[in-house]
Amino acid sequence: MRIGTLFISALLLVSAAPGHASELFMPFRAVYKAQWDMGISFGGNAIGELKRKGDRWVSSLTAEALIAEVHEFSEFTIQDQSVQPQHYEYHRKVIGGNKNAVLQFNWNTGTVLNDVSKKPWTMNVAPGTQDNLSYQMQLRLDLAAGKDDLVYKVADGGKIKTYPFIKRGTETVTTAIGSFEAVKIQRDRGPDSKRETYIWFAPELDYIVIKLQQVEKSGKEYSLLIDKLEFMDP
Numbered sequence: 001m002r003i004g005t006l007f008i009s010a011l012l013l014v015s016a017a018p019g020h021a022s023e024l025f026m027p028f029r030a031v032y033k034a035q036w037d038m039g040i041s042f043g044g045n046a047i048g049e050l051k052r053k054g055d056r057w058v059s060s061l062t063a064e065a066l067i068a069e070v071h072e073f074s075e076f077t078i079q080d081q082s083v084q085p086q087h088y089e090y091h092r093k094v095i096g097g098n099k100n101a102v103l104q105f106n107w108n109t110g111t112v113l114n115d116v117s118k119k120p121w122t123m124n125v126a127p128g129t130q131d132n133l134s135y136q137m138q139l140r141l142d143l144a145a146g147k148d149d150l151v152y153k154v155a156d157g158g159k160i161k162t163y164p165f166i167k168r169g170t171e172t173v174t175t176a177i178g179s180f181e182a183v184k185i186q187r188d189r190g191p192d193s194k195r196e197t198y199i200w201f202a203p204e205l206d207y208i209v210i211k212l213q214q215v216e217k218s219g220k221e222y223s224l225l226i227d228k229l230e231f232m233d234p
Helices: 134-144
Strands: 028-037 041-053 056-064 068-079 082-094 097-106 111-116 119-124 150-156 159-175 178-187 196-202 208-215 221-231
Touching: 056 134, 068 134, 082 134, 134 150, 134 178, 134 208, 159 196, 159 208, 159 221, 178 208
Parallel strands: none
Antiparallel strands: 028 041, 028 221, 041 056, 056 068, 068 082, 082 097, 097 111, 111 119, 150 159, 159 178, 178 196, 196 208, 208 221
């Protein structure tokens, strides 16, 4: 999971159980305090936003620090409680090298056009395949629906990857917007993996992401903790 995809977009509507998926989404702007370890340790802010664009939703994430900048966004629609990605972009500027990727989904042909570093190619995708932001939206919807089978197919890096998650109980998480009894989720990388990713969702806030921690094989760590949350008019 690259640096950009650590910053999971937060979504909120105060209701105990979801009706239609579209009812769970409302425009917002969330600010997370971020700590990165890229050989040296430094902090910054990550800003997640959700906006309406006609019949589509746009989820975006921007993270900036002194030596790095990441921006990504996903345009998606909602069909029968399922998130369906349409267009995804990822842009990273960091000392030592930049990266740009664009994915354009065509569900009529069951394909996705990948353009990484201006080298485009097309691959087949099965129904339900997500991008690196849209699967995070689907994960939140599935948790709100009480599902335990949290496995997602994701188009990433020119491949279809499988992202499984495991529920790890609940923990109290204290943030700048309050303390919450959160559901702890772990990315299942297998018993021998030295990489660890944990995400905390607040059921009290309809499973908003309030905290995230990741440890790489090298021992480098990345973390997020929600700091501010603002809602906008639909």
